[in-house]
Amino acid sequence: MHILAIDPGINGAAAHIYKDSARVFDLPTAGSGKHRVLLPAVLASQIREIAPTFAIIERVHAMPRQGVSSSFRFGQAFGVIEGVIGALGISLNYVTPSTWKRGLSLSSDKDEARLRAIQLYPQAAADLSRKKDIDRAEALLIATWARDHLKGPTAPQINDGAANA
Numbered sequence: 001m002h003i004l005a006i007d008p009g010i011n012g013a014a015a016h017i018y019k020d021s022a023r024v025f026d027l028p029t030a031g032s033g034k035h036r037v038l039l040p041a042v043l044a045s046q047i048r049e050i051a052p053t054f055a056i057i058e059r060v061h062a063m064p065r066q067g068v069s070s071s072f073r074f075g076q077a078f079g080v081i082e083g084v085i086g087a088l089g090i091s092l093n094y095v096t097p098s099t100w101k102r103g104l105s106l107s108s109d110k111d112e113a114r115l116r117a118i119q120l121y122p123q124a125a126a127d128l129s130r131k132k133d134i135d136r137a138e139a140l141l142i143a144t145w146a147r148d149h150l151k152g153p154t155a156p157q158i159n160d161g162a163a164n165a
Contacts, residue, residue, distance in 0.1 A: 001018070001053045001054070001147065002016065002017075002018045002050065002051060002052045002053045003016065003017050003018070003052060003053065003054065003055075003056065003143045003146050003147055004016050004047060004050055004052035004054070004055040004056070004085075004090070004143070005017075005055070005056045005057075005058075005139045005140070005142035005143035005146060006027070006055065006056070006057045006058070006081055006139055006142075007058050007135045007136075007138040007139040007142065008027075008057055008058060008060065008074075008077060008078045008081050009027075009060075009074050009077050009078070009135070010027075010029060010036055010037070010038065010073055010074065010077045011026075011027075011135055012026075012027045012077065012081075012135050012139075013025065013026050013027060013133075013135035013136040013138070013139045014026075014027060014046070014047075014139050015136065015139035015140040015142070015143045016050045016052065016143070017140070017143045017144065017147060021123075022121040022123060022124045022140060022143075023050075023124070024124055024127045024128070024136040024137075024139060024140055025046065025136075026135070026136065027043060027077075027081070028042035028043055028046065034069065034073075036073075037076075037077075038076075038077050038080045038081070040080050040083065040084050043080070043081070043084050044084045044087065044088060047084065047085065047088055047090070048088060052090055053091075054090060054091040054092070054093060054146075054150075055085045055090050055091070055092050055093065056092075056093040056094070056095055056142055056143070056146045056150075057078075057081060057082070057085075057092065057093070057094055057095075058094075058095060058096070058097060058100070058138070058142055059094040059095060059096050060078075060096075060097065093146070093150070095142060095145065095146070099145075100141065100142050100145035100146075101113075101141075103145045103148070103149055104116065104141055104144065104145055106141070110131075110134045111131065111134075113134065113137050113138055113141055114128055114131070114133060114134050114137040116137075116141065117136075117137035117138075117140045117141050118137075120140075120141075120144060121140060124136075124140065128140075
């Protein structure tokens, strides 16, 4: 299975795993600060090149004390990701952070997740070497969870308590 996993958001990242190979990349953006936006056409091109069997996105929500503007930008980025994947006709699945972290025996510690991703995919270590590479690492771990927990040529929709959009 070619699995595409996305840790969403304006600072989000994606990972693609197939057999023993792994690739991570930041979601394409333009602008800076509050004017930074995802680039749907570039993201679509990147995903089309990967040709995933299915995609999985981390199902997250606004965080407490997060401003209205930040929440809106996050939701907008999430919607762009869903729209691009849907427009490409790729089966889309969702998983909550607690589900995939529990499935990989991880705590909420961000550095623990980054170090686990390096351990599992040493060939991606250069792309995960900085503490700020956590989104890349988490995307890779979400793909790993999907590979280990979802079966079949195309994975079914996941219902882990979160409502599908």
